[in-house]
Amino acid sequence: MSAMLNRALFFAPAIVLAILTGNAYAAGMLPETSVILINVAEGEGVINVTNTDDQAALLYTSLEHLPDDPDHILIVTPPVARVEAGDKQLVRFIVQSEQPITTQRLKRVNFEGIPQKTADGSTKIAVTVRQNLPVLITPADLPAKSAPWTELSWSVDGQTLTVKNDSRYVVRLNQQVTILPANVTLTLPQPHVLPGQAHHLELPANARLGAGTTLRIYPVNTYGFAVDPFDAPLNT
Incomplete structure (x- = not known):
């Protein structure tokens, strides 16, 4: 068994x-x-x-x-x-x-x-x-894309970090997000970001994001298996 x-x-x-x-x-x-x-x-x-x-x-x-x-x-x-x-x-x-x-x-x-x-x-x-x-x-007209997580955009407004998916692809990923170089960890509300969807994450009071900040995410591929972490730039 x-x-x-x-x-x-x-x-x-x-x-x-x-x-x-x-x-x-x-x-x-x-x-x-x-x-x-x-x-x-x-x-x-x-x-x-x-x-x-x-x-x-x-x-x-x-x-x-x-x-x-x-x-x-x-x-x-x-x-x-x-x-x-x-x-x-x-x-x-x-x-x-x-x-x-x-x-x-x-x-x-x-x-x-x-x-x-x-x-x-x-x-x-x-x-x-x-x-x-x-x-x-x-969809019938949508070509295969091996790394749809590269389509996510990350921005900050005050103490709110926003991730948005403006692509036509579903992005599946681990819910943990690491802010570098501050090494602050946040948690996404879902293990996916659907097309057109945005998630808003509240930053800790002492977190300051600026030029040089990247967001380390942990994507999964089409079949749900973990791939190498990806460092996404922050749009300031």
Whole structure:
């Protein structure tokens, strides 16, 4: 159980413990990638999810809309499917939007496997692992960009530091920001900056930003893996 559970934890922060009917076992649905990429030109994106358990289970797939991007522009199918032990289930994400999609959009998806009840009626504790993955939707005319975090602009007004994303790309990054050379650390409210979005951070009372100040951020790439820190200039 440990190897599967460790890998599940890497992809998903949420674990649901369900006491079904004491032996312990894990019901694991394992997605083939750590992110779902959808190009609007293709109309949909797909992913295979494998039932790594030794018995059949139900795969529940549900979309999660961010508070800062609540539009329902995707349909997932099938939302529920029975997957035999060791088998794969193809899950489709179909783009359905009344308005043209002109910027990258970010959603999240939950995959959860619910084991079937035991036939002999024995008491077991089932550990179901819910995996939560990002879904990145890209407009048809938007070229791939390996380092979209270079598009962020940073400015200061009094004791307020503002980061703004004027690009059409979603920027995902660690929430920690280090101000150099002062070595002051601030925390972003979200692990992303969406197109057109701005975050405002209050500076400590003793912080003074001026010429030569840079903001060290810790981006992640398209697949959610950390890359080298990036030092962004401050627009004074």
